Amino acid sequence: MAKSVEFFFDFGSPAAYLAATQIEAVAGEAEVIWRPMLLGGVFKATGNASPVMIPAKGKWLMGDLSRWAKRYGVPLTLPPGFPINTLYLMRGACALEGTDQFHPYVRTVYDAIFGQGRDMSDPAVIAEVLTDAGLDAKAIIAATQDDAVKAKLKSKTEEAVARGAFGAPTMFVGDEMFFGQDRLDFVRDALQN
Amino acid sequence: MAKSVEFFFDFGSPAAYLAATQIEAVAGEAEVIWRPMLLGGVFKATGNASPVMIPAKGKWLMGDLSRWAKRYGVPLTLPPGFPINTLYLMRGACALEGTDQFHPYVRTVYDAIFGQGRDMSDPAVIAEVLTDAGLDAKAIIAATQDDAVKAKLKSKTEEAVARGAFGAPTMFVGDEMFFGQDRLDFVRDALQN
Numbered sequence: 001m002a003k004s005v006e007f008f009f010d011f012g013s014p015a016a017y018l019a020a021t022q023i024e025a026v027a028g029e030a031e032v033i034w035r036p037m038l039l040g041g042v043f044k045a046t047g048n049a050s051p052v053m054i055p056a057k058g059k060w061l062m063g064d065l066s067r068w069a070k071r072y073g074v075p076l077t078l079p080p081g082f083p084i085n086t087l088y089l090m091r092g093a094c095a096l097e098g099t100d101q102f103h104p105y106v107r108t109v110y111d112a113i114f115g116q117g118r119d120m121s122d123p124a125v126i127a128e129v130l131t132d133a134g135l136d137a138k139a140i141i142a143a144t145q146d147d148a149v150k151a152k153l154k155s156k157t158e159e160a161v162a163r164g165a166f167g168a169p170t171m172f173v174g175d176e177m178f179f180g181q182d183r184l185d186f187v188r189d190a191l192q193n
Numbered sequence: 194m195a196k197s198v199e200f201f202f203d204f205g206s207p208a209a210y211l212a213a214t215q216i217e218a219v220a221g222e223a224e225v226i227w228r229p230m231l232l233g234g235v236f237k238a239t240g241n242a243s244p245v246m247i248p249a250k251g252k253w254l255m256g257d258l259s260r261w262a263k264r265y266g267v268p269l270t271l272p273p274g275f276p277i278n279t280l281y282l283m284r285g286a287c288a289l290e291g292t293d294q295f296h297p298y299v300r301t302v303y304d305a306i307f308g309q310g311r312d313m314s315d316p317a318v319i320a321e322v323l324t325d326a327g328l329d330a331k332a333i334i335a336a337t338q339d340d341a342v343k344a345k346l347k348s349k350t351e352e353a354v355a356r357g358a359f360g361a362p363t364m365f366v367g368d369e370m371f372f373g374q375d376r377l378d379f380v381r382d383a384l385q386n
Contacts, residue, residue, distance in 0.1 A: 046249045056239045056359035060372055067379055166249035179253055182375050186260055 003191050004031035006172040008160050009106075010039035011093075012086040013168040014065050014076065017114040019181035020106065020169070021074045026184045030191045034106060036093040039086065039168050041157040046166040050083055068181065077117035084113070084121045087153075088144045094152040095143035101135055108133040196384050197224035201353050201363040202299075203232035204286075205279040207258050207269065209362040210307040212374035213299065214267045216364075219377045223384045227299065229286040232279065232361050234350040239359040243276055261374065270310035277306070277314045280346075281337045287345040288336035294328055301326040 007023050009016040016039075023032050043049055052058035062078065069076035089109055096102040112118040112129045119125050123141070130137035143149050160170065164177050171178040173190040200216050202209040209232075216225050236242055245251035255271065262269035282302055289295040305311040305322045312318050316334070323330035336342050353363065357370050364371040366383040 046247055048247045048250060054239055054241045054359055056354075056357055057241060057372075060357060060359070060370055063370075064372070064376070161249075164249055164253060166247055166253070177253055177256075179250075179257070183257070 003173065004033055005187055005191060006033045006035050008035045008037045008165055008168065008170040008172075010037055010042075010086055010168045011089045011109050011113060011120070012039050012083055014078065014114050015181040016169040017110045018065065018068055018072060018074065018076070019171075019184060020110055022072055022181070022184055023169075023171075023187075026188050027191060028188075034093075034097075034102070035160070036090050036097070036153065036156055037160040037165065037168070037170075038090050038153055038157045041154070042161055042165055042167065045158075045161040048166045052083060075115045077114060079113050079117045079121075080119045081121055088141075089120060089126070091144040091149050091153050092140045094156065095140060095146065095149045097152075101140075104133060105130070105135055105140070108135065196366065197226055198380055198384060199226045199228050199365040201228045201230045201358055201361065201365075203230060203235075203279055203361045204282045204302050204306060204313070205232050205276055206361040207271065207307050208360075208374040210303045211258065211261055211265060211267065211269070212362040212364075212377060213303055215265055215374070215377055216362075216380075219381050220384060221381075227290075227295070228353070229283050229290070229346065229349055230353040230358065230361070230363075231283050231346055231350045234347070235354055235358055235360065238351075238354040241359045245276060268308045270307060272306050272310045272314075273312045274314055281334075282313060282319070284337040284342050284346050285333045287349065288333060288339065288342045290345075294333075297326060298323070298328055298333070301328065 005023070005027050007019070009020060051061055065076055092109075093102070093106060096105050108129060109120065113120050118129060120129065127137045127141065130140060163172065165179075167179055169179075169181060171183070171187050173187060176190055178187050178190070198216070198220050200212070202213060244254055258269055285302070286295070286299060289298050301322060302313065306313050311322060313322065320330045320334065323333060356365065358372075360372055362374060364376070364380050366380060369383055371380050371383070
């Protein structure tokens with residue numbers, strides 16, 4: 001039986017970005033089910049917070065993430081204004097779920113933020129980045145104001161919390177939960193056993 | 194030139210326990226410099242807190258640590274009353290630094306707490322465990338009330354904070370800091386490069 005891994009992510013998390021660059025390779029022949037959630041909502045519901053809220057941890061974190069990025073062979077930079085508000089970007093992901101624009105959108109947004117350090121809190125930058133990637137920027141931005149899309153992101157975030165998520169990335173193989181881009185080895189093990 | 198790794202630890206951290214079981218093997222021919230610190234003092238100074246303070250994180254943590262324990266091939270259990278107050282136990286480590294009882298003491302205390310789940314907040318249990326291990330329990334317990342020992346632990350904890358520590362275990366190879374038992378691979382890399 002083919003296994004699958006659910007990958008709960010938010011565009012605001014550099015750890016989720018790193019994991020996003022690796023998860024398909026980690027999954028191998030297993031299916032990756034990409035699950036948008038709003039990290040701010042998860043933090044609010046669980047009482048958790050970004051590690052950068054502890055100054056000493058924030059100071060260490062970038063060096064740590066850089067070591068992982070080097071190991072993975074991917075670029076990593078922090079965008080201006082980090083941590084950024086990802087509400088509209090995550091709604092965009094919800095709006096595109098099930099369409100052939102979903103994966104190009106996720107890759108494009110992550111690469112813009114953490115690969116290139118673009119300011120994706122700026123609507124003009126969002127429009128330019130999406131258009132350059134051949135995506136329908138106008139339609140995606142309009143969809144972020146759609147009530148059904150808003151409700152979808154809220155519901156997905158609530159599901160993540162109900163299942164035990166407290167940060168990003170959070171991965172599930174069946175009922176087993178894995179937190180963090182530094183747990184991909186265990187995800188691989190779970191998929192192979 | 195032979196390298197060394199400084200290993201800052203507290204007996205209250207199951208992650209530090211797991212790392213303590215591995216650090217000598219990770220270091221290989223490099224020297225491990227064992228550095229006691231009081232995790233409660235580090236948390237107070239940095240604003241950080243035990244992950245178990247976030248219920249969702251605490252719920253996930255034991256499963257995560259168990260996966261690592263299985264990978265390392267070491268026992269892991271949580272003692273009654275976890276998280277425990279380690280003030281006296283850490284003072285004991287400071288008192289024994291530089292003596293041939295230091296390493297047996299560290300191994301014995303970690304194994305009692307996280308290997309066997311003994312209640313090392315109970316003075317009678319401490320005395321029994323140390324005596325059974327051939328250590329001078331009476332002298333160690335007496336030393337925890339020594340002003341010089343108290344000051345030593347305080348000073349070591351302040352040094353850890355000043356150098357950037359916010360949790361346990363924290364390791365340094367030169368000025369490069371590594372946090373967490375899940376960063377031992379990077380410690381090994383740093384020692385080999």
